[in-house]
Amino acid sequence: MKVLVNNDLVRREDVRIDFEDRGYQFGDGIYEVVRIYKGIAYELNEHINRFYRSAIEIGITPPQSKNELKGKLEEVIKENKLLDGGIYFQMTRGVAPRKHQYEKGITPNLIAYPLYFTRPEKQQNEGVSVLTADDLRWQRCDIKSLNLLYNIMMKQNAHENGAFETIFIRDEFVTEGTSTNIFMMKDNVIRTHPANNNILNGITRMKILQLLNKEHITYEEKLFTKQELLDADEVFITSTTSEVMPVTKIDGQIIGNGKPGMNTMKIHEFLLEEINTIQIEAL
Template sequence: MAIAYLNGKIISSNDPVLPIDERGHQFGDGVYEVIRVYNGRVFMMPEHMERFFKSAEAIKLNVGKSSEEIMAIVDDLIERSGLQDCDVYMQATRGIAPRNHLFPNVPASISMTVKPSKHVNEEVRESGAKIKLLPDERWQNCWIKSLNLLPNILAKQEAFESGALEAVLIRDGYITEGSSSNFFIVKNGEILTAPATNHILHGITRIAVKEMALELDIPFREQAFTSDELLAADEAFLTSTTQEILPVVEVDGQKIGNGKPGEVVKKLYELFLEKM
């Protein structure tokens, strides 16, 4: 069953518990993580925890708990939920205090939910996804997994309204990433993806793909590429915690490669499934 946690209390995920003066609600003043659980096993938990605390440090947020304490809460929630395949959402905000732009002297607010995993439509996974290219209008520190996601939401919605699954973003002439995913192309058997700068989220599944490429002896290069290079690619795919590794076959109505999922992304996804 779906279950939730708020500042030490186990609650229903449907309970109305958010205080009006919660700074995540008022300002988006916080950070978050989404973690996947397969067969009761948390996927790449240390990497998620490292990113969570780096994001908190970047916005000068003292979470008030150690990584070990957070992981213990996650394990307890998963056990209480009885779910074997689920998504864990966690967030930390700067707490509950009267609205004021300056930091309040209050404890951080920590919340989590555990819900059944979201799954990509199997037809999309088999045939490949469509994407739409849009300008990257986000701020300069996209590596911080903050609650401020309005530009991402607007891009995702525009892509959806055009019949695409994802918006892939362009900054200064180069592709950065998707609105909620990292993005890759394959050319002549080599995987290319944007470097892990401040302009992209340093994705956890992105890390897994880099490791699996090495294992499969597939060249992997972190190098910026343009929309023209995308259109000339043999394959393309995106990654995220909830979408895993998903082939992309069309961009703005134009086919990528032969318009079908390619062999490289198939090999990566097969190996990914073996590791679950």
């Protein structure tokens, strides 16, 4: 495996991380995961734009331009002959003596490497169960930072209890999952949490909203409660790795008829058609 370390592609076994890197000690950094289909990075520009937004929000100035970063990520894909999976990249503030505060002028550290996984077709076809939990995270969830401890705790809790995901509830309203955005459908209207500081505006979330507009499907970016979620006709979650994932059970309660909803499956088809079109255009 070849890994990008700042501007160099090196073998994984040759990667060295300084123990005073602020990402290692404080989680002081940002990251992205991009889906790869047939060697093509899907929505790469959108991921890079969000990456730079996160960097600006926490005061990191990437040394590479967006085009330079894009070129380096494409090198990682090509060098690793990555056809299906993803690419992970992160940037930390850099190496500095361990203090909470930091001096200006620290050189950020960039790392990127391939992820090997495939579409979770079985779960997409059968639907998944999820749990809910209080949203105890900080209130800048719009920044895709390395600080994911509570997300990890709740994801692990879901895993240990046979669930796919945990959905967060803040002040009685549903926000998002540990690594997903959530949608519900009631009476042919789709609802999802507004893109504010309480959620990460997912790249797949944004794409789904574009497709809903294109297909003239009514939706609202509007708050909804846990009870409204439980009473929904259909529920699905979205992410780079899950695409569109039907939710058939929440906290043990069956949603709808307990099977992936027809509208959910159709929306997933719209996304797959979009992905296939981009692949064809890239050839």
